[in-house]
Amino acid sequence: MANHKSALKRIRSNEAKRLRNRYQHKTTRNAIKKLRDTEDKKEAETLYPSVVSMIDKLAKKNIIHTNKASNLKSKLAKHVAAL
Template identity: 55%
Template sequence: MPRHESAKKRMRQNEKRQKRNKSQKSRVRTKIKTLRSLDDKEEAEELLNDVKGDLDRLAAKGIIHENKAANRKSKLEKHVDALE
């Protein structure tokens, strides 16, 4: 356990940020799973735009790496394009 007040505060801040980041990542993962399970192309395209925005937002905030966001968007685009 930290002894200094500033270290204690830093620990509290880190815990808050970890919870926030975890929930945001979890929300996006759930949307991705939903998108992959869809069979209707129109619904999938609509959800794809939402997911792409979320991935960009996570990358901009540094929660996930920019390249990881780009790779996921690319794979999801291919998946949606393959739908009928």
């Protein structure tokens, strides 16, 4: 168990950040699935910018790697264009 006040605070803040990161990552994954399942081009085109924004935010906060974000955006763009 931690003995210092700062260590206890670090434990609390790490847990809060972990939960926030998990929530944002899961929400983004669900949005990606929804976009991939979409068959309507109009709906996909309106959904695409918000999903890309979510992916960029995850990459900026180092929740996912920058290259993974680029790959996801590229695949989604190809999917939307193919509809």
